[in-house]
Amino acid sequence: MTEAPAPVSRGTRLSRDARRAQLLVAARDVFAAHGYHAAAMDDIAERAGVSKPVLYQHFPGKLELYRALLTTYADELVERVTAAIEGTTDNEQRVHAAVAAYFDFVAGEGQAYRLVFESDLRGEPEAAAVVDGALTRCIDTVAAAVTADAGLDTARARMLAVGLVGLSQVAAQYWLDSDQAVPRDEAVSLMSGFAWRGLAGFPLIHD
Numbered sequence: 001m002t003e004a005p006a007p008v009s010r011g012t013r014l015s016r017d018a019r020r021a022q023l024l025v026a027a028r029d030v031f032a033a034h035g036y037h038a039a040a041m042d043d044i045a046e047r048a049g050v051s052k053p054v055l056y057q058h059f060p061g062k063l064e065l066y067r068a069l070l071t072t073y074a075d076e077l078v079e080r081v082t083a084a085i086e087g088t089t090d091n092e093q094r095v096h097a098a099v100a101a102y103f104d105f106v107a108g109e110g111q112a113y114r115l116v117f118e119s120d121l122r123g124e125p126e127a128a129a130v131v132d133g134a135l136t137r138c139i140d141t142v143a144a145a146v147t148a149d150a151g152l153d154t155a156r157a158r159m160l161a162v163g164l165v166g167l168s169q170v171a172a173q174y175w176l177d178s179d180q181a182v183p184r185d186e187a188v189s190l191m192s193g194f195a196w197r198g199l200a201g202f203p204l205i206h207d
Helices: 016-038 041-048 052-058 062-086 091-108 110-117 125-150 154-177 184-199
Strands: none
Touching: 016 041, 016 052, 016 062, 016 110, 041 052, 041 062, 062 091, 062 110, 062 125, 091 110, 091 125, 091 154, 091 184, 110 125, 110 154, 125 154, 154 184
């Protein structure tokens, strides 16, 4: 997600899209700091440097704001994984790029990552649907590549895709929580090499 401009003085006029982006960044910071339930619309408005009526012009309530934030970051993660898979036809490079996509998402948007995967609102059906939908889209993208190149049926390709996506997500989350004790590039190489040793056992049936 592109960072919005820094908070500006009340009354400063921004385009609707620029204001929305600014509000989402402010909401991200407040939700990440306090969690959904403890965060208040007053806090978000203050963080963004706007009045509450301005905030409510864009988002009718806290849940709608949180869903918009989740959707923004979930879509970004899907875009990263899709670009990784579609950016090359070399499967070893695909695996490395897919793992790197998760690490880059964590490194660049650590607060966003926590909002998507560690939210205290995961039990809310609509919020859970956003996260689950992003996970499904990532799995679908990887599974399509595995199906095409290894000639596996859909069920087996999806099992492998779930494995790669799950490994990438959990490893990236651990790396973030362990204060990045292993340098990012080394961590990506370790995990992608681990995953590739398993996937490389499936024969390539397409040039």
